[in-house]
Amino acid sequence: MSKIVIVGAGYAGMMAATRLERLAEPFTIINKHAYHYFTTLLHEAAGGRGEPDKYRVDIKEVLAKPSSELVVTEVTGIDRERRVVRTEAGEFPYEYLVFTLGWVPEYFGIPGLAEHSLVLRSLNAAKQIRSHIEREFRQYREDQNPVHLRIVVGGAGLTGVELVGELLDWLPELCMTLGVPWDHVEVQNIEAMPMILPMVAENLREVAARTLTEKGAKLRINTKIVQVTPGRVHLEGGEVVEAGTIIWTGGVRANPLLEQAGFTVDRRGRAKVNEYLQSVDDPHVFVGGDSAWCDGPDGRPYPPTAQVASQMGRAIADNVHALVHGRPMKPFQAHLKGTLASLGRELGVGDMVGVPVKGVVAAVAKEASKVKYLLELGGVRLAAAKSGELVHL
Numbered sequence: 001m002s003k004i005v006i007v008g009a010g011y012a013g014m015m016a017a018t019r020l021e022r023l024a025e026p027f028t029i030i031n032k033h034a035y036h037y038f039t040t041l042l043h044e045a046a047g048g049r050g051e052p053d054k055y056r057v058d059i060k061e062v063l064a065k066p067s068s069e070l071v072v073t074e075v076t077g078i079d080r081e082r083r084v085v086r087t088e089a090g091e092f093p094y095e096y097l098v099f100t101l102g103w104v105p106e107y108f109g110i111p112g113l114a115e116h117s118l119v120l121r122s123l124n125a126a127k128q129i130r131s132h133i134e135r136e137f138r139q140y141r142e143d144q145n146p147v148h149l150r151i152v153v154g155g156a157g158l159t160g161v162e163l164v165g166e167l168l169d170w171l172p173e174l175c176m177t178l179g180v181p182w183d184h185v186e187v188q189n190i191e192a193m194p195m196i197l198p199m200v201a202e203n204l205r206e207v208a209a210r211t212l213t214e215k216g217a218k219l220r221i222n223t224k225i226v227q228v229t230p231g232r233v234h235l236e237g238g239e240v241v242e243a244g245t246i247i248w249t250g251g252v253r254a255n256p257l258l259e260q261a262g263f264t265v266d267r268r269g270r271a272k273v274n275e276y277l278q279s280v281d282d283p284h285v286f287v288g289g290d291s292a293w294c295d296g297p298d299g300r301p302y303p304p305t306a307q308v309a310s311q312m313g314r315a316i317a318d319n320v321h322a323l324v325h326g327r328p329m330k331p332f333q334a335h336l337k338g339t340l341a342s343l344g345r346e347l348g349v350g351d352m353v354g355v356p357v358k359g360v361v362a363a364v365a366k367e368a369s370k371v372k373y374l375l376e377l378g379g380v381r382l383a384a385a386k387s388g389e390l391v392h393l
């Protein structure tokens with residue numbers, strides 16, 4: 001057993017792992033599945049853009065060195081005193097732990113939301129959303145009940161907006177295939193805040209809202225979901241929206257295993273780290289990605305994005321390697337290169353290093369970012385093998 005254990009093979013975990021391989025540092029990586037999936041593209045998998053399985057890559061295809069060990073199992077706890085990771089397959093001791101188990105949905109205590117909504121949280125969940133919608137649309141053919149054709153997406157941040165854009169490109173095709181009237185379909189995107197996409201500039205938000213509305217979305221800002229019961233979304237003020245499909249994208253929090261293990265966490269459950277991405281409670285534990293509470297130069301925590309997670313993963317690998325070899329660690333600073341939100345297959349909005357982009361240009365930039373990630377993850381070999389499947393230019 002190697003002394004470095006990474007838990008979670010998402011953006012942060014995989015970047016830490018590939019870097020450790022390059023540094024010839026042995027490690028064990030523990031993940032629920034034998035594959036890494038592209039979380040940032042889950043809306044495409046849910047929204048019918050080709051086969052869902054193309055949004056994943058076998059971990060062993062990326063981590064090929066014999067010194068890297070992959071264990072496929074569910075992590076159930078961290079015992080900090082004994083320095084072991086508890087899993088369904090037994091315990092794994094570590095000298096240095098890299099905690100990158102990502103996020104879970106934040107339900108903000110809204111009654112019934114967890115029980116009666118779908119969440120775009122994994123590749124399996126994306127497949128589930130897609131087949132649920134297909135089932136509802138088929139059911140409409142049986143009983144002509146229009147509720148089967150109503151989809152409510154709660155939350156209009158990046159995930160909600162990208163999902164709505166994708167659905168609005170796919171659903172007309174689905175209607176055509178199943179012989180269901182497209183003009184009976186309703187996609188409501190419900191947001192409690194007074195705006196959609198708070199992370200992009202105001203004029204681009206307007207572009208996004210206009211684009212989605214023209215595609216057929218019903219955008220409802222300043223609208224609070226207060227309860228969810230089976231097939232019903234209850235809004236502040238008493239309105240009840242009946243829907244065959246209810247999807248929640250309204251918030252994320254860090255993996256709860258951190259709080260359970262007694263780490264210092266913020267209100268989103270993220271573990272506080274120092275400038276080297278080491279837990280402030282335990283120098284043997286590094287935390288990266290959506291699980292980390294790391295303040296940027298402006299004193300505000302870095303946002304939970306794949307971009308930051310990937311950079312943290314690489315920085316953690318360098319610092320663990322330095323620590324193992326008695327060398328000084330380097331402080332982490334993220335390089336934020338902008339945010340791109342897709343609005344379906346051919347349009348988008350966002351900014352690239354501060355330069356605003358919209359429409360087809362933003363969509364092309366988003367497609368190019370897929371190639372960039374594949375190159376970072378598995379070099380030219382993986383990019384050549386996978387980009388043909390993933391990139392739509």
Ligand SMILES: Cc1cc2nc3c(=O)[nH]c(=O)nc-3n(C[C@H](O)[C@H](O)[C@H](O)COP(=O)(O)OP(=O)(O)OC[C@H]3O[C@@H](n4cnc5c(N)ncnc54)[C@H](O)[C@@H]3O)c2cc1C
Nearest residue numbers: 008010011012032039040075102289290304305306307309
């Ligand atoms: C639809 C969507 C679109 C997005 N678009 C963008 C975007 O355009 N740009 C951007 O920067 N960010 C985007 N994000 C956010 C981004 O995906 C996350 O910030 C990123 O995935 C966080 O990386 P991570 O490594 O912390 O966790 P994750 O990528 O979530 O990885 C965590 C890993 O841990 C595994 N795991 C979890 N629990 C356990 C357990 N108990 N045992 C074993 N394994 C476990 C999971 O299976 C997963 O492999 C998007 C998110 C979504 C959902």
